[in-house]
Amino acid sequence: MKTMPSPDNLLAFDALARAGSFTAAADLLDCHKSLVSARIKELEREMGAALVLRTTRRVALTEAGERLRPHAARLRETLSQARMAVDETQQDMAGPLTISTTSSLAQYVLGPxxxxxxARHPALRLSLQVNNQLQDPVADVLDFCLRSARMGKLHDDSLVGRLAGYASEHLYASPGYLARHPPILQPADLQRHRLLLMPDEQLGGLALQREGRSLRQPVEALLYLNHYPLRAELALAGQGITLLADYTVGRYLARGELARVLPEWQCDHWPIYLVHPFRTPLSRKYQTFIDFVLPRLRAALPGIAETTEAQTGRASITR
Known part of the structure; x- marks a missing residue:
């Protein structure tokens, strides 16, 4: 009679498969690396097969390990749901929550x-990771990601994407800069001005849209940069005209420090999603986070449209 695999050993294997190394798996399980190693060896004896290939930095799963991986993940989810069912009887909001987003969304939207x-739930241990690279909440061990779908539809059945709003991009400059330079009455006038852009924004001409009409306006960039906060700082200093998402400029417009250039022309428009791993039922902590954050995101992100709130998928890179 074959030995039934130990749940603790399967959970150690699941952590190793997700984290990619014994050290990272030990961090996930809050235990010593040697314990993870011992449980993996014991699980391999129980299963009668090699499950991982060990290297100096990372581990790779064997064919048997890949087949075992989804079963170990389901065990973790089952145990997690059992814990959540008990946790729902508790009223305290406590414990860690890790959220990832980009630098501009962190500074202008999510941070506040x-x-x-x-302040409302002091027992929560909130951690905000600022990362402009695409991150997978499952692989990167994140509770939530605030990401844009600028490059297209979200596509991963293991994730849920809740529509948080839309980002619209327009041209902005300081009133001082505009006063010192020729007036801008039509897109062609941009050719006589200093622009702060990314290379792909200039390639083929700057894309502009107005009431269903689109055009590509040739421009020359003064400086290439893809960081919204730095773009805003340079525009505030009167260094030129730049593209900024509308959610980044509210305070500057209110104080008269920036003005929209060619206000009837829009440069780009894309949805932003709050993405998290698919979990049913959601823990009280997760649900409270969503109920608190999502309405405030929608208020901060202009141009929300009537659309289906929940879609599955992976978010793409934004600035």
Whole structure:
């Protein structure tokens, strides 16, 4: 009679498969690396097969390990749901929540919202990771990601994407810069001005849209940069005209420090999603986070449209 695999050993294997190394798996399980190693060896004896290939930095799963991986993941989810069912009887909001987003969304949108949430629920240990690269909440061990779908539809059945709003991009400059340079009455006038862009924004001409009409306006960039906060700082200093998402400029417009250039022309428009791993039922902590954050995101992100709220998928890179 074959030995039934130990749940603890399967959970150690699941952590190793997700984290990619014994050290990272030990961090996930809050235990010593040697314990993870011992449980993997014991599981291999129980299963009668090699499950991982060990290297100096990472581990790779064997064919048997890949076949075992989804079963170990389901065990973790089952145990997690059992814990959540018990946790629902508790009223305290406590424990870690890790959220990832880009630098501009962190600075202008999500940071202030999380600060308010932390003040309301002090027992939560909120962690905001600022990363402009695409991240997978499952592989990167994140609870939530705030990401844009600028490059297309979200596509991963293991994730849920809740529509948080839309980002619209327009041209902005300081009133001082505009006063010192020729007036801009039509897109062709941009050719006589200093622009702060990315290379792909200039390639083939700057894309502009107005009431269903689109055009590509040739321009010459003064400086290439893809960082919204730095773009805003340079525009505030009167260094030129730049593209900024509308959610980044509200305070500057209110104080008269920036003005929209060619206000009837829009440069780009894309949805932003709050993405998290698919979990049913959601823990009280997760659901409270969503109920608190999502309405505030929608208020901060202009141009929300009537659309289906929940879609599955992976978010793409944004600035």
């Amino acid at each position: 919202i999380l600060s308010e949430l932390a």
